[in-house]
Amino acid sequence: MKxxxxxxxxxxxxxxxxxxxxxxxxxxxxxxxAGYRLYSDHxxxxxxxxxxxxxxxxxxxxxxxxINRPCFDREEAxxxxxxxxxxxxxxxxxxxxxxxxxxxHMKGSIEMTNKEKxxxxxxxxxxxxxxxxxxxxxxxxxxxxxxxxxMTKEEQKVMQEEMNALYRSLAxxxxxxxESDEAQAAIKKWYTVLNSNFGIxxxxxxxxxxxxxxxxxxxxxxxIDQFGVGLAKFMRDAMxxxxxxxx
Amino acid sequence: MKxxxxxxxxxxxxxxxxxxxxxxxxxxxxxxxAGYRLYSDHxxxxxxxxxxxxxxxxxxxxxxxxINRPCFDREEAxxxxxxxxxxxxxxxxxxxxxxxxxxxHMKGSIEMTNKEKxxxxxxxxxxxxxxxxxxxxxxxxxxxxxxxxxMTKEEQKVMQEEMNALYRSLAxxxxxxxESDEAQAAIKKWYTVLNSNFGIxxxxxxxxxxxxxxxxxxxxxxxIDQFGVGLAKFMRDAMxxxxxxxx
DNA sequence: TGTTGACCCTCACGTTACGTAATGCCTTAA
DNA sequence: TTAAGGCATTACGTAACGTGAGGGTCAACA
Numbered sequence: 001m002k003x004x005x006x007x008x009x010x011x012x013x014x015x016x017x018x019x020x021x022x023x024x025x026x027x028x029x030x031x032x033x034a035g036y037r038l039y040s041d042h043x044x045x046x047x048x049x050x051x052x053x054x055x056x057x058x059x060x061x062x063x064x065x066x067i068n069r070p071c072f073d074r075e076e077a078x079x080x081x082x083x084x085x086x087x088x089x090x091x092x093x094x095x096x097x098x099x100x101x102x103x104x105h106m107k108g109s110i111e112m113t114n115k116e117k118x119x120x121x122x123x124x125x126x127x128x129x130x131x132x133x134x135x136x137x138x139x140x141x142x143x144x145x146x147x148x149x150x151m152t153k154e155e156q157k158v159m160q161e162e163m164n165a166l167y168r169s170l171a172x173x174x175x176x177x178x179e180s181d182e183a184q185a186a187i188k189k190w191y192t193v194l195n196s197n198f199g200i201x202x203x204x205x206x207x208x209x210x211x212x213x214x215x216x217x218x219x220x221x222x223x224i225d226q227f228g229v230g231l232a233k234f235m236r237d238a239m240x241x242x243x244x245x246x247x
Numbered sequence: 248m249k250x251x252x253x254x255x256x257x258x259x260x261x262x263x264x265x266x267x268x269x270x271x272x273x274x275x276x277x278x279x280x281a282g283y284r285l286y287s288d289h290x291x292x293x294x295x296x297x298x299x300x301x302x303x304x305x306x307x308x309x310x311x312x313x314i315n316r317p318c319f320d321r322e323e324a325x326x327x328x329x330x331x332x333x334x335x336x337x338x339x340x341x342x343x344x345x346x347x348x349x350x351x352h353m354k355g356s357i358e359m360t361n362k363e364k365x366x367x368x369x370x371x372x373x374x375x376x377x378x379x380x381x382x383x384x385x386x387x388x389x390x391x392x393x394x395x396x397x398m399t400k401e402e403q404k405v406m407q408e409e410m411n412a413l414y415r416s417l418a419x420x421x422x423x424x425x426e427s428d429e430a431q432a433a434i435k436k437w438y439t440v441l442n443s444n445f446g447i448x449x450x451x452x453x454x455x456x457x458x459x460x461x462x463x464x465x466x467x468x469x470x471i472d473q474f475g476v477g478l479a480k481f482m483r484d485a486m487x488x489x490x491x492x493x494x
Numbered sequence: 495t496g497t498t499g500a501c502c503c504t505c506a507c508g509t510t511a512c513g514t515a516a517t518g519c520c521t522t523a524a
Numbered sequence: 525t526t527a528a529g530g531c532a533t534t535a536c537g538t539a540a541c542g543t544g545a546g547g548g549t550c551a552a553c554a
Contacts, residue, residue, distance in 0.1 A: 004501065010365040014502090019541060034549055035503055041361075048349070048364050055342065060540070075353060082346045089339045092332050095302065099329045102295070106322060114288075117295050118257040251530065265532085266512060281520055282532060307511070495554100502549065509542075520531070 001039045010047060025064045026050060049074065052081045056088070073222065094119055164227075166190055170235060171228030178238035187238040204243040211239030248286045257294060272311045273297060296321065299328045303335075320469065341366055411474075413437055417482060418475035425485035434485045451490040458486030 007014045020026040021037065026046055028037040039047075046067065053063045066072065098119045105112040166189060173183050191207055214220045214232040224232040254261045267273040268284065273293055275284040286294075293314065300310045313319065345366045352359040413436060420430050438454055461467045461479040471479040 002501080009361060013541080015541060015543085018503090023540095032502095032549095036549085037502085044361060044364065051365075052342075052346070075350060078346050078350050078353075082343055085339050085343050085346070089336055089343075092336045092339070095299075096329055096332050096336075099299070099325050099332070103322060103325050106325075114256060114291060117291065118298075249530080260512080261531085262512060262514085270511095279520095279531095283520085284531085498551105498553085500550090500552105503547080505545085507543090507545105510540095511538100513536105513538075515536085516534085518532085521529090522527105523529105524525100524527090 001044075003037050003039075006039050006044070006047070009044075010051065012051075020047075020050070020060075023060060023064070025060055045074075049077060052078075056081060056084050163193065166193060167224070167227040167231070170238075171231050174228050174231050174234040178234055179241050183234075183238045184242055187235070187242045190235075190239075191242065204246060208240050208243035211236040211243075214239075248291075250284050250286075253286050253291070253294070256291075257298065259298075267294075267297070267307075270307060270311070272307055292321075296324060299325075303328060303331050409440065413440060414471070414474040414478070417485075418478050421475050421478050421481040425481055426488050430481075430485045431489055434482070434489045437482075437486075438489065451493060455487050455490035458483040458490075 001009075003014050003017050007017055017026070017037070021028065026043060029040040029043055030038040032038055049067055050060075050063055053066065054060070058066070066077075098117070101110065101112055101116065104110045166186065170183075170186050170190070173180070173186065176183060178187075194207075194210075214224055215236050221232045224235065248256075250261050250264050254264055264273070264284070268275065273290060276287040276290055277285040279285055296314055297310055300313065301307070305313070313324075345364070348357065348359055348363065351357045413433065417430075417433050417437070420427070420433065423430060425434075441454075441457075461471055462483050468479045471482065
């Protein structure tokens with residue numbers, strides 16, 4: 001599909017699609033010989049995701065990060081969006097009742113505190129931040145993604161392979177004790193790799209926290225357990241032990 | 248109340264209040280000796296209005312125009328906002344059902360057209376424009392308000408008085424024929440005053456349309472009929488006759 | 495085959511609604 | 525009286541496009 005068709009279909013402007021292309025948020029799968037942008041069905045699905053997130057108040061930069069995460073799961077995203085929309089609806093209901101109260105108040109039939117006059121507005125200018133940062137935006141993940149983006153495809157591939165190798169060797173140990181020398185050696189390497197590959201230095205506490213996240217956050221669990229069911233839990237335990245014993 | 252108190256109460260930033268002051272959208276009723284902004288309860292009510300309109304997607308410039316309109320009626324505004332919020336809720340419901348469908352679709356249990364994938368998004372990047380322009384944004388009103396804003400208080404007062412005088416003399420005639428020489432003379436003056444006082448020239452057709460608006464748009468009707476019940480209708484008829492007979 | 499007219503491209507500057515310092519004056523509690 | 529916290533102004537920064545300008549592309553129609 002050409003730009004205008006897409007734009008008309010979803011009700012956004014051509015310029016918007018150009019913009020999304022510019023910032024690398026949605027690049028058309030093909031371009032014709034003449035340089036025309038040609039969008040595929042898969043592009044449309046991504047666009048749907050983008051618009052949903054946008055509706056929820058996410059800035060484009062964050063949306064880009066989210067949908068580019070290796071562990072991005074469309075169904076989970078959709079469920080999250082659904083949930084947030086439901087909350088938003090409740091929010092609107094609150095505003096409606098605030099309006100009703102205000103009208104009553106104007107007619108003098110009821111009293112109203114200043115605080116009540118603004119109920120429904122208390123999304124302190126970051127509508128998405130509350131739960132979103134928990135679920136979709138860990139600082140570390142953000143930074144590592146940024147780092148990832150700055151690497152060439154080749155570098156990314158090399159790094160990915162290095163990390164996969166580590167995952168595999170850890171997976172092999174996952175039914176042994178996370179406190180064994182072998183496991184701890186592997187986890188130490190894991191710690192070193194994380195610290196050297198991404199632009200950040202994990203404190204031991206943060207490292208421990210990260211391990212906890214591996215089991216708390218389904219998305220991580222899912223992508224880690226690909227290397228062996230139970231790996232995420234094993235890593236959490238090993239990481240916690242490592243952190244506690246190297247202070 | 249000082250800025251930060253207000254900001255905290257309604258959940259917006261201090262900068263936002265500064266901004267609203269800068270652009271003349273919400274000027275604090277008082278300023279302390281030291282130059283501190285001091286907001287009154289009335290300011291808070293206005294702020295509530297502003298935030299409601301903002302929630303509905305109105306640009307600040309438009310909001311400023313709306314709440315500065317001489318015929319601005321808070322209760323009517325609140326009812327409009329309520330109605331629009333209800334629509335917005337329906338909109339969200341549509342998006343939720345789109346998400347549900349998409350999830351079903353992913354699982355392969357149902358088919359889905361490209362169009363269906365974007366239902367709920369079709370607010371062609373001007374959520375408010377549709378009905379809003381009808382109800383809140385006549386081009387002429389906009390322009391005249393802009394003109395009004397550029398006038399000094401004194402000039403405004405003089406002009407207002409001139410127009411009121413005309414309203415009164417028209418009101419006196421409202422039970423006679425709108426086609427009489429007297430009525431037509433008064434209407435001619437009305438036409439001249441409108442054309443000279445505001446930055447625009449009404450064509451005869453537009454003038455006729457304006458008359459129609461006086462009865463179609465409650466807000467106009469209300470503020471006009473203050474000078475005498477039925478004046479709006481009388482003016483519409485007189486204006487139509489004037490327009491038709493001076494081509 | 496030539497010529498519209500609708501669509502496409504890439505600059506590139508404009509706009510809205512604030513964010514984010516920097517710098518310096520109030521004010522109030524310790 | 526001094527340190528902390530709030531306030532003011534000035535001014536540059538940012539996000540997400542809007543809005544032309546200048547110039548190819550492509551299918552249809554004369």
